[in-house]
Amino acid sequence: MINKILAPSILSADFRNLESQIKLVEEAGAGFIHCDIMDGQFVPNLTFGSIIIEAVKKCTNLPLDVHLMIKNPDALIPDFVKAGADFITVHAEEVVHLDRSLNRIKELGAKAGVAINPSTPVESLSEILDIADLILVMSVNPGFGGQKFIPNSLKKIKRLADWKKGYDLSYLIEVDGGVSLENVREISEAGCEVFVAGSSVYGSKNINTTIKKFLEII
Ligand code: DX5
Numbered sequence: 001m002i003n004k005i006l007a008p009s010i011l012s013a014d015f016r017n018l019e020s021q022i023k024l025v026e027e028a029g030a031g032f033i034h035c036d037i038m039d040g041q042f043v044p045n046l047t048f049g050s051i052i053i054e055a056v057k058k059c060t061n062l063p064l065d066v067h068l069m070i071k072n073p074d075a076l077i078p079d080f081v082k083a084g085a086d087f088i089t090v091h092a093e094e095v096v097h098l099d100r101s102l103n104r105i106k107e108l109g110a111k112a113g114v115a116i117n118p119s120t121p122v123e124s125l126s127e128i129l130d131i132a133d134l135i136l137v138m139s140v141n142p143g144f145g146g147q148k149f150i151p152n153s154l155k156k157i158k159r160l161a162d163w164k165k166g167y168d169l170s171y172l173i174e175v176d177g178g179v180s181l182e183n184v185r186e187i188s189e190a191g192c193e194v195f196v197a198g199s200s201v202y203g204s205k206n207i208n209t210t211i212k213k214f215l216e217i218i
Pocket residue numbers: 009011012034036067140141142143144145146147176177178179196197198199200
């Protein structure tokens with residue numbers, strides 16, 4: 001039985017105090033720090049790059065789960081590995097040679113993840129299931145925090161969980177977008193293992209208690 005992991009997204013953190021915001025979730029029991037890289041091209045929003053990842057790395061012992069929502073991610077993979085990313089996730093919709101990109105991430109020493117948008121079928125990943133260390137099911141259209149969970153994502157998670165069991169595969173199943181204390185039980189029961197949560201963690205009154213509640217449910 002694999003341990004379930006909560007991965008708070010710093011997209012919703014208070015950037016005036018990024019270090020303390022990261023320490024807060026680490027002390028409460030978070031398992032990964034999820035970092036959303038947006039370029040204003042692949043998604044209609046702009047966040048931060050590898051310089052911030054380098055700074056975040058110095059604030060925590062937790063693995064950094066770096067989600068690249070950018071055009072041509074291949075060009076920046078080495079920079080993010082160097083900055084301290086432990087997991088690097090690229091979007092299947094953006095990379096032309098997914099097999100190559102995943103292998104490149106692994107050769108450079110990081111874990112390789114692939115993300116799919118709500119409109120992308122999980123079946124499109126069938127040929128790389130044994131290469132991926134992590135499969136990220138986007139449960140909102142990427143670009144912004146605080147959006148509503150798209151229920152069809154549950155079916156995709158279930159399918160990935162069935163394949164993982166049926167074919168004895170090792171990828172982690174991750175969900176990202178609209179995850180809350182209200183829906184996380186259902187998502188967990190569908191077979192999800194890593195839960196990204198931005199606004200429901202950083203937007204809550206007491207971050208510590210919220211994380212403890214999440215961990216109890218999953
Ligand atoms: C959305 C990002 C998410 C975002 C999730 O494009 O990839 O990681 O931070 O935020 P919430 O949990 O608020 O939906």
